[in-house]
Amino acid sequence: MEKIFARLSWLSATTLLLVLLATLYVLYIQAKPAMDEFGWQFVLDPRWGVDVVVDEAGNAVDGGHEEASGADSGGVVRLDMGDDEDAIPMEDETATGQPELAEGDLDGEAIDEEIPMEDETATGQDELAGEAQTSSIKVVYGGLVPIVGTVLSTLIAMAFAVPLAMGIAVFLSEISVDWLKTPVGVAIELLAAIPSIIYGMWGLFFFGPMVAHIFGGSSVSLLVAGLVLGVMVIPFMAALSRDAINTTPNVLKESAYAVGATRFEVVKDIIFPYARTGILGSIIISLGRALGETMAVAFVIGGVYKLAEHITDPTISIPVALANNFAESSGLSLASLYYLAFILFVVSFVIIFTAKEFLLRRSKY
Amino acid sequence: MNLSQRRLLINQLFSIVSAGTAIIGLLFLGWIIVTLVMKGTESLSFKVFTTDLVNGGLRNLIWGQFVLSMIATAIAVPLGMLAGIWLQEYGNHTRYAHFIRDLSDVMMSAPSIVIGTFVYAILVVPVEHTNGWAGIVSLAILMLPIVVRTTDDMLGLIPRELREAGVALGIPKYRIILDIIIRAAKVGVMTGLLLAFARIVGETAPLLYTSGTSEFWPEGLTQTYPSLTVSIYNLATMPDAEMVKLAWTGALLLAVFVLTLNIVGRYVVRDRRKK
Incomplete structure (x- = not known):
């Protein structure tokens, strides 16, 4: 009886951990299609549900896949730290650089000005959008x-x-x-x-x-x-x-x-x-x-x-x-929403956990 | 102006500014309460409690919200209390216990809507429609860390001597916990549970697409379940003025219920401290 009770209470405590891990895992699995599709650049893309004309669909999609898998292999943690750091300078720039954004058509140009690292894809997409001969249309979701x-x-x-x-x-x-x-x-x-x-x-x-x-x-x-x-x-x-x-x-x-x-x-x-x-x-x-x-x-x-x-x-x-x-989404848009949920969850998790670790060591009191 | 005069002046200014911010803050909060009561009582009538939403009442919604929260509580409380007991009585001071404790604190501040998306993926997608159980599970997940924290804190207040007295009598440990420690911490734990219940009763975000809401009397937990908070959200954004009034009434009832629970909880604490 004693052992059962101890084991039971230990299991309950572990449930907490399991729920948390399950949440992370499910969110990650659900967000996977969007992560593969857009990679970490998702967090810098201001378009949501925009149809983008793709010249050679096969090439463009494959290229995206490669980049995404490269980013993924770097690890989930790095990805989220990345967007956390990015998000804060981002809002500064949008605050100061609002006229620029207003002039730009919120498309590739805006990205171009703000993030030099994004050069290739942004200009690439501009070119793709510029060319009229089309073979397929891709819907782009961005989380910016x-x-x-x-x-x-x-x-x-x-x-x-x-x-x-x-x-x-x-x-x-x-x-x-x-x-x-x-x-x-x-x-x-x-x-x-x-x-x-x-x-x-x-x-x-x-x-x-x-x-x-x-x-x-x-x-x-x-x-x-x-x-x-x-x-x-x-x-x-x-x-x-x-x-x-x-x-x-x-x-x-x-x-x-x-x-x-x-x-x-x-x-x-x-x-x-x-x-x-x-x-x-x-x-x-x-x-x-x-x-x-x-x-x-x-x-x-x-x-x-x-x-x-x-x-x-x-x-x-x-x-x-x-x-x-959420309720009316499916496929890629749903995955993108899960991507956002994942980001939100991890970011708030990191913020609170750091606060706990460095500021509020309860055991001290 | 000499130094002491300047210091006094700064002090005066500081007092005024502080009192001013307090007054501004309280004004805002008073404003909310006043509008809530004013708008909420407009369409408050007996009919609200006797008819379902489809006939212009709130009966099914109030019942639905209550049932969801109660069952969620019934799930979260035993689990959470056992976990709290483990943290305090068995695993205390181990690394794993510290880890779980931090984790539960962090989960307490997890965005509730994300819990909703998680439950949606595991419980709503397989059956392809919103259902009561999904709502219950998301509420239970939200409540769990609060219960853990409460139990953990309250058991921590129990003096070591009580435990030692039990051990001296040769009582097995689980009986010490159940018969002595829990009993000694009963009032505090009950208060905490009441406040935890009050917290999840007012939750909207995790129910939006797990339990959904319906206009009719609930047909069972495997179906879409009526929820007061979700309906308030839907009604308040409708163009129909009557519906908006009904939403305010629902909001008022919700606030009164939650505040009553809080007042009861805090009074119990105060009575206990006086003794």
Whole structure:
């Protein structure tokens, strides 16, 4: 009996590992056709569901296969680290280089300007597209638009949420009078529990139109999505940061006050350095949440496969692409969506895991 | 202006800015609550609870969401608790336990929609239509790491002496765990489970294409199953104003349910701490 119980509990613990591995494996298998077809350049391709005219179909497809297999053999991990690094400079370039994108027809040219490494394929495709004699048509799926949408909306959310959440956290732990701490704290914790779909609805019907009124543009846009996402993670981040701030020993604070520090100096020089890892951890966990959030964004981002030339333009993010297009997709488009899901899963996994490893070693406490 | 005046001024500014951000943040959140209540009560009536969606009510959806979450809980809780017990009582301090612990923490923040795509591939594609079991499995996968974490944390709070007392009496280890440790940690674990349940009840993304949603009373878990959250998503994007009102009502009911669970959970914790 004893042994059975021990074995059973060990099995349950291993189930977690198995579920995770199964998820990775299934996503990888499902995404395989798209990986073979587009290789890692998938993450740099802004086209989605675009018909590309191929001159000699056999050659083009075979060439693609070779490149893809070459990239694959390099290993899954390298592939994902690659897109993680790429995604961040990418959004910078799109932010600064928007006029270029606007002028270009979002096709090969845009890639050409941004990524020198892509020269061969991009120019090759341009030539192919340019030549009129056609023998077949290939549909091309690229993940750049959802990836950029995800990264940008998350960044906007963070830029909006971090100052507000820190303000709330500091207010709750240091500045507020005692009788206000409990009710406001409880309110924040409860708000963190509200299902995200409600934030999405509020964004669609109330917040979006207001933002559009102030900043112009449409009421579903990258900006609205980022802000709704920000509002959604504020309570979560504030509650976690407050807990981190509250771990500062009173003795430290009292010593600082005793030598005449003002409250600002105590927060700046005592509390923040002491609670730094906790606060950073709360930010990163919120970031992970914002990255994978579907429902709050699905209502307000617009769901259009188009790079946002302006911040108030509608675009799409990975979870929303999955939510909107998954059920009616098949074949290569389905595989491409799985590719996106795989990327999202691995990226959020890597972010959270690194955060855990370096910042939040639970065993220490 | 001398140095101390400047420091005081900075301090004042800081206090004002901090309080200001707190007020702005709370205003946003208050705004959400107010709109939710205002819009949600517009078409709230008795009919909502007595008719199915096809007749303009929410009965089947509420029931469907509840059933999906309950069965998912029934799957995830034993598994998760056993895993938590293993982490704390058997494998504690081993490398593998640390690894599993980190893994479950990471899985807690895994994008829920990706879990949906995974379950879609293994449970929906083979039978070629959305079904209740697929929804249940995705919810259970989401809930599992939360249960593991809760059990792990709560068992960790139990003093070593209790375990030693059990060992001294010559009780086998699994009876110590079941009769002494779990009993001592009961309140905390229950609270955690309640909060975990509250979390998955409001999930939409993993259900979108696993359970789907339907307008009728459910015919069984092998068929497409009604889900409140998915229906809210569908209704809210319809052009029909009545449907949008119904979506708000559903959202309000969902929020009230989730918040009630949270309040109950947190009160239990507070009562326990007072004792």
